[in-house]
């Protein structure tokens with residue numbers, strides 16, 4: 001059994017009910033293809049918001065640090081990052097990029113994608 005999770009954009013949270021991510025996981029489709037039936041979706045976290053609303057970079061944001069500590073203690077092995085990581089020009093949000101680096105630094109694999117993009 002492996003434990004995985006998702007990382008999404010806090011701003012997108014206003015209009016997103018995680019339906020696409022959860023459906024893809026349940027169906028083991030798109031970026032969740034190949035996971036065994038006993039794979040456990042054990043975490044769903046967001047970024048800490050845009051710089052204009054939250055000046056704290058992820059490295060010094062207590063909430064982000066606490067969430068990543070929790071992922072480690074829960075033995076989450078892979079985090080899938082939603083399509084909301086990309087802006088209209090398909091460029092990744094730098095805060096999401098930084099959080100992905102922080103996850104990898106703690107030994108958590110990052111997969112960029114959940115449902116079909």
Ligand code: SF4
Pocket residue numbers: 008009010011012047048049050051084085093094095096
């Ligand atoms: S920092 Fe990026 S990922 Fe986070 S809310 Fe803002 S646009 Fe979304």
